[in-house]
Amino acid sequence: MRRLLLAGLVALIVLPAAAATAPGSGSLDLETIMAAPDWMGHAVENPYWSVDGRNLYYSLKRDGSPVHDLYRVDPGNGQSTKLDAAAMAQAEGPAVYDRAHRHAAYILHGDVFLVDLASGRRVQITRSAQPESAPQFSADGRALQFRESNNWYSYDLASGVTAPAAILKFADDPQAKKPDELGQQQLDLFKELRENKADKDAVHANQQDLAAADPSRAPQPFWLGDKIQPVDTELSPDGHWMLVVTQPAHHDDGKAPGVIHYVTDSGYTETEDARTYVGRNDPAPQSVLLLDLVAHKQYPISTDNLPGIKDDPLKAIRAKTVAALQKAGKDDEAKALKAPDVRPVTMYSMDSGSAGIAWSEDGRNVALEFLSIDSKDRWIATLDVNKHSLVPQHRLHDDAWINWIFNDFGWLKDGRTLWYLSEQTGYSQLYVKPVDGAAKALTSGKFEVNEPQLSTDGKWFYVRANQIAPYSYDIYRVPVNGGALTRVTQYGGADQYALSPDDTQLAVLHSSAYVLPQLAVQNAQGGTPRELTDTMKPGFTAHAWIAPKIVEVPSSHGAGVIYAKYYGPADESAGASRPAVIFVHGAGYLQDVSESATYYQHEQLFNNLLVQQGYVVLDLDYRASQGYGRDWRTAIYRQMGHPELEDLLDGKAWLVKNHGVDTKRVGIYGGSYGGFMTEMALLRAPGEFAAGAAQRPPSDWVTYNHQYTANILNDPQLDPEAYKTSSPIEYAANLRDPLLINHGLIDDNVMASDSVRLYQRFVELHKKNFWLSLYPLERHEFEHPDSWYDEYRRIDELFETWVKPGAAH
Template identity: 25%
Template sequence: MTNDAEEEKNPVLSSNGNFVVYTKAHDLYAYNVEEESEVRLTNDGGELIYNGWASWVYYEEILGRSSRYRAFWVSPNSKYVAFLRFDDSPVPEFPIYHSPGQHGKLEKTRYPKAGDPDPIVKLGIANLKTGKVVWADFDYSIDQYIAWPFWNPEGNVLTVQWMNRKQDTLKIFAVDPEIGSTNKIYEEHQDSWVEWFEDLKILKEGKGMIIRSNKSGWAHLYYFDSNGKLIKQLTDGQWEVKSIAYVDEANERIFFQGWDDESTENHLFVVNLDGSGLTKLTEQPGTHSCMVSPEGKYFIDRFSNINTPTKIDIFDGEGKFVKSLGNSKSELFDEYNLAQVELFRIPTEDGFELPVKWFLPPDFDENKKYPVLISIYGGPNAGTVRNSFPYWMQQYYLAQEGIIVASVDHRGSGHFGKQGVAWMHRNLGKWEMNDYITFVKWLEEKPFVDSNKIAITGGSYGGYVTCMAMTYGSDYFDYGLAQYSVTDWHLYDNVYTERYMDTPEENPEGYKNGSVLTYADKYKGGLLITHGTIDDNVHMQNTLQFIDKLETLNKDFEMMIYPGERHGVRRKFMHAFNLSMKFFFKNLLGRDFVM
């Protein structure tokens, strides 16, 4: 089809099979299959201009990593392609050093840190047959974010979402693909921050749209007409809709995933388009990840809980079992002497019940003393305590060796809705540490816990929390393994950071109080830090500024640098794994780790 030196990226076939749309050298192209010809839809792509290819901060924080940088969307009628055009010229350049070779090299990236200018983004719509491009009628001179467009099923109207720089107001616009005119059909404001509608559903024949919003403090479904007038709130209460699985328009019902009574679980539900008939289709306590078939006649359920390895079954649209597709539990499973896994909650002084999952040694004895390893992530709305079977067996192994391995989620982790997450607004670090320290205090009351061997570990945001625990919380945590950690929010990207913290200019105290560097003088020892040298997400600059502070204070720590590794260690995973095991065995068990 094509035969030139440039690589075609993210090819998408139009629904009628007549066009293949892709990007090449930061321009957008369409290949006409019938005419066997390539049409170049944009012409200004280059080092700083990207058409249909996302700027890094959009890829990481707005469109998501699953986009693979794709920033174009072909209409269902195969007539148009909507795309975002990025101009990265206002974005500051950040150098990343590569060490191989005699002189090494610098990778120059465009990375907006907190308070920095954003890329300039425009929304274009190209006619696939004529190649004509029109631009949506927005004021592109202001600070704003434009993303998450959805075509209506007929392909003649594009809805696109707009957000202000402060990220507390979101609007939905209907765009005419022929002339680019815009019409606002929805607006939402929250005092903390708003979030993108990533699973917005546009109904056929102009019958409206389904929005999943957390504006009430809990994520629920709302049915609006095409002009943005509310027809019906479909779900309500102190529980959460996590995603829209399928809209069965023929039978006027919506399948969705979420939780009702227990936030550590995930289930499939169905509700009618008039708000009646809310039904939970999955019954077993645990985590159900479901895929609904076209027309909603069946769904595939991938299920596990703390005591049940993953199994996959088919059910009909009413929740009746049809057939088993697979079960990862072998015949020998029950013969293994695995850790005892328990799921429970502990109270905070101000009324939250924090979920905890821990792995106890198989021969657990309350009359013995055990070290505890707390494994966390800790980011906003990113809880890790789930009633599910673990993907890998590290927790079981460490428990078998005599370590209690625990995970605990704080009030802002998502278990208490948006109203819980909003506690983190303008003060990242504060409530995470408050709740993790509450858990350690609870642990120290247990006669079987060795209160001198409390360790914590995590990566990325979990690395940040680990560093905070070893500085701010050093009276409670004895050892920590911090991996590719944020250490100061001035150093992380602006979209993520400002969503929760506002800008450094607007919230100087919040940035100071949320910085690991502020509490470096409280550090007492016992910290191992790791980082990849070419991490393009959380720059190694974070680690370097932290260790510079520790060295200035004459504090001892351990450190392992991974040359050529980005965010998370991939190529040298076994080295990083062995390093962590040696650290935990030495400090928590008092013996060497042997493979």
């Protein structure tokens, strides 16, 4: 998954290191399990192959520090070496290669390096204060292209000269400015003014002639006007074309709420701006310019011919809202909701951060991926550079919203055939399509394909997929011309992979319930892997942690099976009338039920502690979770908190039926989206849960961000009903069960004001048994062990008081 994305509702665990004593095989305690996680071990991160394919590099967090060290490992013998500062100077970055495989290039400490593969000679191309990125070789292999911000440069391998590929000026061309009426009168009156102007025009024309005839000169600038600003630029490998993605220069994002810092270095209260609220203003629409770098001409690219771009997929909702506004006499607000004649678009944002633009290796074809701002359509189109127009290739429409992942695309080695992921069948699958032919599915089935990578020889696609079971991920491969999808790894918890430069080996990051991602290498066609790392700490691995059991909870609402992780004692025979706790994962779209390491290490250890204290625990992948296809994902469209609650209640019923759980003694907790669901559970199903603990919960979706919220609920002005249906604050009057809310005061993702506003509602409604704990130095992702300990001490005490058998109500 890309990038989500997104400043999404995710409770990341990013804690500084601190000494802690491992629990061994004895009892657990909160002090230990909520300590900084260095005592557990460290995840291996960001593996990549050396330029010659003989070694692998990876990163590892340093004990007692946020610093990450770079390691080099020999995949033949598993010998790892931590690189010191001197060795780092000779290290390599993830490499790209020219088409003839004579040269490689990479970025190291923000600078560009070139390697001659035959001799091994390395040349440093840049040494600058600003970081360079995105190295690529020209189609003919004679130049190395790279970018600094939105400026592209080309390094000529033969001469060693670096030159800008284009000079972009976001201002009006002063030479092209025409005199106004008064200025023309001056020219008409005064000969010297006319002569001065003629001299300037002659110098300018001479400069243009010299630039056109002399390739040793820097190119003349493109004057693009001051009404737009750059979002991204992409240079064609043949150096002939550049695509410039722009947006209005003075777009108003809307008023930003303030985050108040009460505990500061200065001793004074300080305020910072956070992200704007959903619907305060839509994201800036984007446009594309095509620059002909040879003829020095520019052409705007119209999106008007994208299929369905003039439709209004929100027509029914729009009509209902407009009618309600007109009835209320709010004619101006009703007019503001008029549908555009052509829907505005943005470019898809790729994992690299660049816009959704992919050039073929020879530079003769380019594909662009557009998203409608209303999130209902995704288009992939090629560009006819001679006609300066788009040629639609694929449209993916979703009445709910287009997924923020599964949007990868690119070109086969022939430079004429597109490949892309699409959810058009309801599950992300891999397709190929000639630019002038029909699409062909390379994979199919009720499973999800992601992270496609084309082999260097262009014959195979490698992908990560959960074909065996929704919770089991491995690396597979399939021929580019079609054929069987073959399983390459056998982990079930394969997290990431990197194919060696010669296509013969596969580096795999894999994990399991209590093992953070580790690095292995194996034959790219399959076989027995060689484990290269073991970064877990003995004190952690020595403990008899509870292996979560993946179970299938039947849905009573026609959703099929709800997959869940069950934590319980090894011997349940003596249990009767047990208390239980349901943990709710965050983000909404995450998948926590898998054979990989959980995103929630601290919560998993807390679940172990709860079992030690006599509870059983269930962790469900409720509807909206990733890994189960499009319909599972979009079930929450316009009704967040409703299908998910049905699934949580089905999980509770399953516990009661199968594990002797007392239906009156079930607690619930979670963070971020999990906190939201905790509030929805208590406020929409009062009496079902004995108590709930909500960490950093969004309680009113009108105050969350646009990118996440408008996908699921549309704009609040257009679809106010969806926001009212989906926001806990609208159900505050229903509170009857104990609710603990924990929130970081400087949270700039879900504002602390969400919890404060809900608290005030409870005050005004004369509710009781609700508590709000605020943490002055915490953002959305808590960073300090003291805060982790304090919030989970409060959760533990809440459950001990209200959920344990015999607790007084």
